Amino acid sequence: MEDSKIILIDALVKQFPIGGGEFTALDGIDLTFGKGEFAGVVGPSGSGKTTLLNIIGSLDTPTDGRVSVLDQSIGDLSHKKAARLRNEHLGFIFQTFNLLPVYTVFENVEFPLLLLKMTAASRKNAVQDALEWVGLSNKVKSRPAQLSGGECQRVAIARAMVKRPEIVLADEPTANLDAENSHNILQTMEKLNAELETTFIFATHDEKVIRYLHRKIHLEDGRVVKDELIDKKN
Ligand SMILES: Nc1ncnc2c1ncn2[C@@H]1O[C@H](COP(=O)(O)OP(=O)(O)OP(=O)(O)O)[C@@H](O)[C@H]1O
Numbered sequence: 001m002e003d004s005k006i007i008l009i010d011a012l013v014k015q016f017p018i019g020g021g022e023f024t025a026l027d028g029i030d031l032t033f034g035k036g037e038f039a040g041v042v043g044p045s046g047s048g049k050t051t052l053l054n055i056i057g058s059l060d061t062p063t064d065g066r067v068s069v070l071d072q073s074i075g076d077l078s079h080k081k082a083a084r085l086r087n088e089h090l091g092f093i094f095q096t097f098n099l100l101p102v103y104t105v106f107e108n109v110e111f112p113l114l115l116l117k118m119t120a121a122s123r124k125n126a127v128q129d130a131l132e133w134v135g136l137s138n139k140v141k142s143r144p145a146q147l148s149g150g151e152c153q154r155v156a157i158a159r160a161m162v163k164r165p166e167i168v169l170a171d172e173p174t175a176n177l178d179a180e181n182s183h184n185i186l187q188t189m190e191k192l193n194a195e196l197e198t199t200f201i202f203a204t205h206d207e208k209v210i211r212y213l214h215r216k217i218h219l220e221d222g223r224v225v226k227d228e229l230i231d232k233k234n
């Protein structure tokens with residue numbers, strides 16, 4: 001598993017302009033991720049977790065250094081190619097669910113598939129599979145306002161997983177959930193990681209998430225201060 005590196009990060013620096021100067025949010029990051037990892041970027045607020053995930057997700061670009069995701073160089077992609085990488089190969093789960101309120105559960109999960117060339121019938125199958133993974137097959141016709149917070153987050157996971165992306169990026173996915181829902185969602189993700197070999201990368205400071213991670217990358221002030229593999233064998 002460790003041989004097939006799907007994310008390579010080399011001397012990554014990210015600076016943001018602030019008040020005439022520059023703020024260094026990521027200060028020389030070197031990391032690689034292999035296929036099928038279940039890893040988390042952890043560290044205090046402001047340490048750069050979201051910034052790092054956004055660059056891996058081609059939502060933002062490096063100031064310096066190189067980031068390669070599935071053999072594509074993030075800083076060098078056109079808007080079109082970056083959008084294509086996201087649409088075809090990446091899944092995103094955000095702290096706020098970002099569900100479309102006027103759409104049903106089915107339509108919310110189907111949404112990313114509309115960007116791909118798929119028939120309505122194969123979209124329907126994929127949505128049904130994804131809702132089964134997260135245990136929401138009985139809620140296809142509900143709208144987000146009719147669901148609990150945990151159910152909304154499960155819809156967001158189904159939406160991130162429906163196209164079976166190689167990589168899922170999850171930024172504080174449990175921030176709005178209670179302990180039981182967090183636990184259920186992490187178990188769902190762990191199952192998808194094992195069954196589909198999807199690579200998961202979390203950004204979190206939630207202990208309820210951290211205890212599930214197979215690898216913890218500790219960030220402080222935009223630097224990796226520790227990178228630990230957790231032995232999950234019983
Ligand atoms: N667009 C921006 N412009 C200026 N500074 C920014 C910008 N985005 C992030 N920063 C700064 O970069 C640093 C890292 O931010 P980031 O959002 O990556 O932190 P984080 O580790 O995700 O924190 P949290 O746990 O609070 O979500 C912070 O000091 C933040 O203020």
Ligand SMILES: [Mg+2]
Nearest residue numbers: 049050051203
């Ligand atoms: Mg953050």
